[in-house]
Amino acid sequence: MTQEKSQLKTCLEVISVLQWVMSFLFLGVACIILMVYLMFTSLWPLSTLYFIWLVMDWQTPERGGRRTKFVRKWRVWEHFRDFFPVKLVKTAELNPNKNYIFGSHPHGIMAVGAFASFSTEGCGFTEAFPGVRSSLAVLAGLFKIPILRDYLMSAGLYPVSKPSLVHLLSKSGKGNAVVIVVGGAAESLASSPGVNTVVMKQRKGFVRIALEFGADLVPVYTFGENELFQQVILSEGSLGRRLQDLFKKIMGFAPCLFVGEHFVILPKRTPITTVVGSPISVPHRVTPTEEEVDHYHTLYMEALTKLFHENKVSCGLSESHKLQII
Template identity: 85%
Template sequence: MGTNLSLLRGGRKTTFVRRWRVWEHFRDFFPVKLMKTAELNPNKNYILGCHPHGILSVGAFTCFSTDSCGFNEVFPGLRCHLAVLAGLFRIPLFREYLMCAGLYPVSKPSLAHLLSKSGKGNAVVIVIGGAAESLASSPGVNTVVMKQRKGFVRVALEFGADLVPVYSFGENELFKQVIFSDGSLGRKLQDLFKKIMGFAPCLFVGERLAFLPYKTPVTTVVGSPISVPKRVTPTEEEVDHYHRLYMEALAKLFHEHKVSCGIAESHKLQII
């Protein structure tokens, strides 16, 4: 019971872990940059949907689970909480790091705790596409999996948290992935692992003995908030409405910033 409660409240969060000097070196390797396009009111709560997942979610990890990109200075008064797959908390030792860094499992109890029992000024970050999106990650690809991902919108309505789209430009350029075709043995094994653990093992290569990611800039752009009313029991029509608004805002964010972030004007965002 004690462990579950600790997970629910962000483990054993320590500022020291989030401010490790190693995260500054990690940030500078690519480099990773956090970019603001609009103010976020610290008297409100937010759900930030981060896209795309990529192989390792470097943009989301660096900007929202460490202090190396200066989130607190960019968005004063907000407390940032990165929510990750619950399956990651089953990995020995890594689980201890997650808890010390104050990460949360993506679960209804955790999100409810953050959005209803922790006051205002909470920015909960969720990588919406998850394991399914990681399997589509490849250089030159800008695909997000979210047409059927509506749970985060329902939670936003239940707690009156505004929605904010976030796009990490360059995330899919960090590794070259071996893409298995549907129905192949490789894809079946990936799907089986995903079903058991909640995330999929990807076969990928980088540079320098195929171990390190490519040194490609990653710019994580935080979009404008979408005002969401509080509905204790939201209807399907309300969920669909705000889900549609979110997808439109994400596409707008992508197209407004793609060229300045190194993506060709001709590239489109594919939402599946």
């Protein structure tokens, strides 16, 4: 009986991760195809009514969305967590009477650690940081896709756009932790097993936002994120890399060529540990100067580097591993 339960648990874990990967890769396209298809069937009124409502509801993602605890607490996320497994590590207390901007690193191929830790309750964020509400900010273009946008909002995801961040940090009270995967698409192209590279030397927008609203900066590093897939790294200047960069410039994300284990797209069963660092106190500056932005950006990079080196050994890396910031 115990063995049967173990097999069932393994099966549920695989299914939970597979559905998430498939959603990550294909759900947006599937939603678009479905809505267009319905327009040419007897169900066209449904599609028409949805598009009318979509126009009326267009600004909702940037005005607080429609977050639901029900979706964030789905049992499927617990199986998703256990597949790797994903673990959330707290290194300092966070004051629920303040707002925060978490910088999450690295992006990896699919930002599994950031999603599991901050967009679901699978890793126990609410219990670890009572009074603090995490909000993962993702590519704004996803919220223009019908049906998908509603699913994303229900899980508490928000567009990584200025209006959205302004709303979360100024009109949603205190205790908000806005999570931004700073490296974005450029960092995903650098993702590869054994590599600890983050793209952020020129990424200063999140620091400026933090200063404008007096939100403390919190570095976050997810160990194991880059180990999940083997990516085909195209050399700089090659035709394939130029096409990737062009696609990234137009669409906002980069098409990565990668392989996992089973079914090719299933990630490896590698432990993932998301470590949340200590907050960096940031003053409120309505119009921050470039010197102030540079100062706190430097403090942030130093804090991220310290966080990496203090936790790398306990998270499975050797003492010789270095963090490369580009």
